[in-house]
Amino acid sequence: MVPRSQTALLVAGGAAAGAAVMYALMRPAASTLEKPKSKGTDAAKGGPAIRFSKPKLLDFVKSCLCKAGASEANAALVADVLIYADCRGIPSHGCNRADFYAGEIGRGLIDANAVPQVVEDSGCCGVVDGKNGLGAVVSKVAIELAIAKAEAHGVGIVACRRSNHFGAAGYWAQQALDRGLIGFAFTNTAPYMVPTGGTCRAVGTNPICAYFPGEGGDCFQLDMATTTVPIGKIEIMDRLQKALPMGWGVDRHGKPCADPAEVGTGGGLCPLGGYAETAGYKGYGLGVLVELLSSALSGAAVGPDVVRWNLNRTEELNLGHCFIVMDPERFAPGVASRLASYLAKMRDLPGSVKVPGDPERAAEADAKAGGVLIQNAVAVSLKVLALEKGVDLLPELVDLDIKNRRQSIRAREK
Amino acid sequence: MVPRSQTALLVAGGAAAGAAVMYALMRPAASTLEKPKSKGTDAAKGGPAIRFSKPKLLDFVKSCLCKAGASEANAALVADVLIYADCRGIPSHGCNRADFYAGEIGRGLIDANAVPQVVEDSGCCGVVDGKNGLGAVVSKVAIELAIAKAEAHGVGIVACRRSNHFGAAGYWAQQALDRGLIGFAFTNTAPYMVPTGGTCRAVGTNPICAYFPGEGGDCFQLDMATTTVPIGKIEIMDRLQKALPMGWGVDRHGKPCADPAEVGTGGGLCPLGGYAETAGYKGYGLGVLVELLSSALSGAAVGPDVVRWNLNRTEELNLGHCFIVMDPERFAPGVASRLASYLAKMRDLPGSVKVPGDPERAAEADAKAGGVLIQNAVAVSLKVLALEKGVDLLPELVDLDIKNRRQSIRAREK
Numbered sequence: 001m002v003p004r005s006q007t008a009l010l011v012a013g014g015a016a017a018g019a020a021v022m023y024a025l026m027r028p029a030a031s032t033l034e035k036p037k038s039k040g041t042d043a044a045k046g047g048p049a050i051r052f053s054k055p056k057l058l059d060f061v062k063s064c065l066c067k068a069g070a071s072e073a074n075a076a077l078v079a080d081v082l083i084y085a086d087c088r089g090i091p092s093h094g095c096n097r098a099d100f101y102a103g104e105i106g107r108g109l110i111d112a113n114a115v116p117q118v119v120e121d122s123g124c125c126g127v128v129d130g131k132n133g134l135g136a137v138v139s140k141v142a143i144e145l146a147i148a149k150a151e152a153h154g155v156g157i158v159a160c161r162r163s164n165h166f167g168a169a170g171y172w173a174q175q176a177l178d179r180g181l182i183g184f185a186f187t188n189t190a191p192y193m194v195p196t197g198g199t200c201r202a203v204g205t206n207p208i209c210a211y212f213p214g215e216g217g218d219c220f221q222l223d224m225a226t227t228t229v230p231i232g233k234i235e236i237m238d239r240l241q242k243a244l245p246m247g248w249g250v251d252r253h254g255k256p257c258a259d260p261a262e263v264g265t266g267g268g269l270c271p272l273g274g275y276a277e278t279a280g281y282k283g284y285g286l287g288v289l290v291e292l293l294s295s296a297l298s299g300a301a302v303g304p305d306v307v308r309w310n311l312n313r314t315e316e317l318n319l320g321h322c323f324i325v326m327d328p329e330r331f332a333p334g335v336a337s338r339l340a341s342y343l344a345k346m347r348d349l350p351g352s353v354k355v356p357g358d359p360e361r362a363a364e365a366d367a368k369a370g371g372v373l374i375q376n377a378v379a380v381s382l383k384v385l386a387l388e389k390g391v392d393l394l395p396e397l398v399d400l401d402i403k404n405r406r407q408s409i410r411a412r413e414k
Numbered sequence: 415m416v417p418r419s420q421t422a423l424l425v426a427g428g429a430a431a432g433a434a435v436m437y438a439l440m441r442p443a444a445s446t447l448e449k450p451k452s453k454g455t456d457a458a459k460g461g462p463a464i465r466f467s468k469p470k471l472l473d474f475v476k477s478c479l480c481k482a483g484a485s486e487a488n489a490a491l492v493a494d495v496l497i498y499a500d501c502r503g504i505p506s507h508g509c510n511r512a513d514f515y516a517g518e519i520g521r522g523l524i525d526a527n528a529v530p531q532v533v534e535d536s537g538c539c540g541v542v543d544g545k546n547g548l549g550a551v552v553s554k555v556a557i558e559l560a561i562a563k564a565e566a567h568g569v570g571i572v573a574c575r576r577s578n579h580f581g582a583a584g585y586w587a588q589q590a591l592d593r594g595l596i597g598f599a600f601t602n603t604a605p606y607m608v609p610t611g612g613t614c615r616a617v618g619t620n621p622i623c624a625y626f627p628g629e630g631g632d633c634f635q636l637d638m639a640t641t642t643v644p645i646g647k648i649e650i651m652d653r654l655q656k657a658l659p660m661g662w663g664v665d666r667h668g669k670p671c672a673d674p675a676e677v678g679t680g681g682g683l684c685p686l687g688g689y690a691e692t693a694g695y696k697g698y699g700l701g702v703l704v705e706l707l708s709s710a711l712s713g714a715a716v717g718p719d720v721v722r723w724n725l726n727r728t729e730e731l732n733l734g735h736c737f738i739v740m741d742p743e744r745f746a747p748g749v750a751s752r753l754a755s756y757l758a759k760m761r762d763l764p765g766s767v768k769v770p771g772d773p774e775r776a777a778e779a780d781a782k783a784g785g786v787l788i789q790n791a792v793a794v795s796l797k798v799l800a801l802e803k804g805v806d807l808l809p810e811l812v813d814l815d816i817k818n819r820r821q822s823i824r825a826r827e828k
Contacts, residue, residue: 123568124538125744154537155569159745198765210703212710220706222699228692247661247692254765272696273686278642278661282686285636285770286700288760289624292634296626296753297745304759330539331573331711339710345718346702351612351668356699 050379050396051371058083060386060394061098067389068102070112074137081136081167084174086372089363092232093168096378099385101134103311110134110164110316116141124149126158127298132316135166135187143175143183143323150181150325159298160321165189165309169209170223170360176325177211177219180336184324185209188294190306190317192231194268196281199254201268202304205230206290211357213328214340221357226287227269234264247274294320376400464793464810465785472497474800474808475512481803482516484526488551495550495581498588500786503777506646507582510792513799515548517725524548524578524730530555538563540572541712546730549580549601557589557597557737564595564739573712574735579603579723583623584637584774590739591625591633594750598738599623602708604720604731606645608682610695613668615682616718619644620704625771627742628754635771640701641683648678661688708734790814 058079065075078101086094105112114133118141120126126145130138142158149156166172169185176183189204205225212220228248237244238260246256247270249263256275257263271283287303295302300320307313328335343355367373374382383397472493479489492515500508519526528547532555534540540559544552556572563570580586583599590597603618619639626634642662651658652674660670661684663677670689671677685697701717709716714734721727742749757769781787788796797811 120744120746122744123566125568125741127746152537153567153569154539155567155571157569157740161746195760195763195765195767198763198767200764202760202763202767208700212706220702222703224693224696224699228687245691247688272693273642274661274688274692277659278688278692279638279686281770282638285638286622288634288770289636291756292626292753296749296756297742299746299748299752302752302756302759304763326571327539328711330534330536332534332541332575332713334713335710338713338716339706342705342710342716345716346609346616349609349612349616349718350614351609353609353612353616355702356695 048376049373050376050400051373052394052396054083054087054367054372056394057095057372057374060391061095061382063391064098064382064385064389065102065105065112067391068105068112070105070134074112074134077140078134078136078167081171083372084171085168086374087364087367088168088170088360090168090170090360091375091378092230094378095374095382097165097167099381100311102385102389104164105134107311109311109313116160116163118145121145124153124155124157126156128158128160128163130160130163132162132164132318135164135319135321136171138163139166139172139185139321139323142321143172143185143325146323146325147176147179147181150176150327151179154327154330156323156325158323159294160323161295161298161300161318162316163300163319163321164317165319166321168223169207170211170221172321172323173209173211173221173223177213177221180213180328182213182326182328183209183211185321186290186293186323187321188291188300188303188306188319190309191303192269193227193271193284193287194250194254196271196276196284197254199252203271203284203287203291204303204306205269206287206294206303208286208290212339213336214343215336216340218340218343219357220339220343220355221360223356223360224272226272226283226290228272228274228283229269231264231269234260234269238264247278247280250275290322293322297322462790463787464790464814465787466808466810468497468501468781468786470808471509471786471788474805475509475796477805478512478796478799478803479516479519479526481805482519482526484519484548488526488548491554492548492550492581495585497786498585499582500788501778501781502582502584502774504582504584504774505789505792506644508792509788509796511579511581513795514725516799516803518578519548521725523725523727526551530574530577532559535559538567538569538571540570542572542574542577544574544577546576546578546732549578549733549735550585552577553580553586553599553735553737556735557586557599557739560737560739561590561593561595564590564741565593568741568744570737570739572737573708574737575709575712575714575732576730577714577733577735578731579733580735582637583621584625584635586735586737587623587625587635587637591627591635594627594742596627596740596742597623597625599735600704600707600737601735602705602714602717602720602733604723605717606683607641607685607698607701608664608668609701610685610690610698611668613666617685617698617701617705618717618720619683620701620708620717622700622704626753627750628757629750630754632754632757633771634753634757634769635774637770637774638686640686640697640704642686642688642697643683645678645683648674648683652678661692661694704736707736711736 061079062075104110114131116130116138119129128142142160146156146158172185173183191201193203205227209223243258250267251257251262252266271280273280273283298320301318475493476489518524528545530544530552533543542556556574560570560572586599587597605615607617619641623637657672664681665671665676666680685694687694687697712734715732721729
């Protein structure tokens with residue numbers, strides 16, 4: 001994904017010929033808003049952070065999840081999924097979630113050692129019953145089946161039910177990419193989006209993720225929620241007491257709303273596109289499409305019925321996912337080379353044009369060179385988790401002050 | 415340009431709690447802007463219109479295209495594609511294009527009787543070389559191959575190159591739906607979208623279309639450009655001399671722009687999501703995804719290289735498409751029933767929530783009951799075409815005044 005600050009752009013737009021004042025009035029008051037942050041630099045800009053050796057961090061998170069009740073193999077997989085996100089500059093989906101997963105396992109909300117079962121397997125299609133296992137464990141079974149089918153038939157499509165959060169969607173598409181295949185990953189989530197014309201949350205942030213391999217190591221990596229922003233961005237704006245740009249959220253009556261507290265607690269997120277005037281119904285349609293791929297095909301819970309993702313729930317989430325893998329070699333010869341030359345052409349356009357995945361690959365290179373960057377607040381949560389579970393602290397955590405530990409919102413939610 | 419009431423704007427926004435004036439400044443002046451029209455009612459609201467019997471209109475358009483040089487079968491197919499769009503309330507993709515297609519055939523820009531060739535066919539994947547034939551003729555070969563593969567393996571994916579405009583994407587997904595299958599259709603187009611961070615057009619309006627069959631005749635039918643609006647809406651606003659809402663377009667420097675003339679001629683369309691602050695980079699990413707499915711897989715021209723779609727070009731368009739067909743029966747039993755109950759649940763939400771395809775099906779029912787609604791301006795273009803080609807006029811056209819005939823913008827473009 002290619003987030004980029006365009007506040008300067010909005011300000012510069014004031015030079016438009018004609019009714020300049022009118023245009024200025026129509027435009028969001030960019031100067032009073034916080035600049036949108038690139039995912040790739042969120043960690044760096046999210047306050048003080050600590051660098052960790054990736055192998056040591058993997059081992060440490062694995063140990064914590066093992067002590068919480070997961071098998072060695074399952075804990076290692078989840079640690080890998082989380083740290084993939086941290087390395088790619090998506091800290092919301094990284095180690096930030098380790099203590100919450102441990103809490104779900106500890107309370108028996110997830111069966112950390114469930115063995116997912118392939119319940120449909122026909123031609124290039126399959127369905128996995130996750131048995132309420134860890135989302136990563138369920139997704140691994142599904143993506144491997146989809147990859148095997150793609151290698152055999154050219155395409156594999158596998159849907160999952162009775163699963164849980166699977167981390168960053170990109171991790172699963174990456175499994176296909178690493179084998180030279182095209183990978184798509186979709187999942188539904190608890191509802192945060194208010195449908196166009198509606199007044200209550202009914203659709204998740206339902207991401208669309210697609211990775212395509214290109215020649216010379218280049219690739220296309222799109223991984224995007226179908227809402228304008230994730231709920232986490234609303235929480236941040238609330239903490240900063242900043243008004244939301246139009247198109248991010250609605251109030252409890254489904255009306256445009258700039259108040260992050262109202263959007264976060266009473267209203268909900270806008271679909272990509274914002275309100276109807278700017279085609280928000282398209283983002284809503286995409287969210288429903290992801291819902292159908294994830295739930296209708298598999299039998300998972302649908303958006304309006306998914307329970308809130310917190311530690312006080314009693315029901316299983318029953319999330320649905322869908323993975324599509326395609327073998328580019330089955331199409332016109334030269335897909336990888338055409339893709340690389342197309343992406344190069346886009347990056348060479350006048351202005352400053354990136355292609356989806358560029359910022360995340362830059363973050364990944366940075367993590368490889370200097371270590372995995374973890375925000376102090378997240379490091380504190382890891383330290384608390386390790387102390388609870390009796391896991392040896394990594395040296396970087398020993399002197400970290402945990403007095404100001406702030407539990408995740410989900411953990412606090414009633 | 416386009417006066418707009420600042421007072422109304424401030425009043426409309428003034429109710430927001432907190433920094434009311436700031437919020438008001440951020441909010442578009444909804445009350446002074448033209449309300450977005452449902453696709454399903456565009457024809458009805460587009461000025462005076464005439465009702466035609468569908469079979470007679472099909473036969474008439476077919477005759478015109480035959481006289482232009484297409485075979486009976488090819489002309490009948492194209493007429494069916496065009497009138498499908500008119501029936502579903504998408505007049506931009508309907509008979510509105512008949513005279514332009516006839517012009518392309520007449521000038522030898524399209525080989526109306528080319529025989530598309532399946533050049534790759536392996537497992538559930540295929541590629542069609544369209545031989546610069548009519549987009550509908552190429553797409554028919556491809557969707558039928560994809561359907562056959564889905565029936566055999568559960569999934570079929572067929573990409574096309576050397577094709578031309580294929581009409582409304584939904585027509586192709588409908589072929590799958592009519593057989594109880596899930597259908598996706600994608601195509602690239604001439605570039606109209608300015609990528610996030612860019613200053614020139616480089617990506618088409620690249621639609622995403624997905625149809626899913628449900629129990630009892632219900633279905634999900636999403637058919638959307640990955641730009642906020644199609645270029646046609648900018649042309650309409652220009653004709654009406656109205657300011658564009660923010661998020662529709664940019665000027666030639668890539669800056670937000672409310673002037674439809676500048677967006678239409680100098681700048682270009684915004685991706686879905688608008689500017690970067692409202693996640694326009696996601697719509698841009700989706701447009702690139704459609705480009706990869708349509709071009710990278712098939713070898714068609716890519717966005718920045720597609721020549722403008724007018725009658726003064728000398729090169730073939732070499733458009734690419736991609737069709738994906740899936741058999742829902744290969745997944746967890748009960749897909750059609752789960753889909754119908756989910757859609758019913760969405761429609762029952764508080765407020766006024768529709769699901770993608772509802773407005774188009776309403777338009778279709780209306781056309782079935784009362785005849786196909788064709789705007790007078792389009793009827794005029796049909797009459798002129800028939801007179802040129804020596805085709806007998808339908809009775810409804812006989813008295814129509816063609817003095818004020820307005821050639822399509824594409825036809826006039828140098």
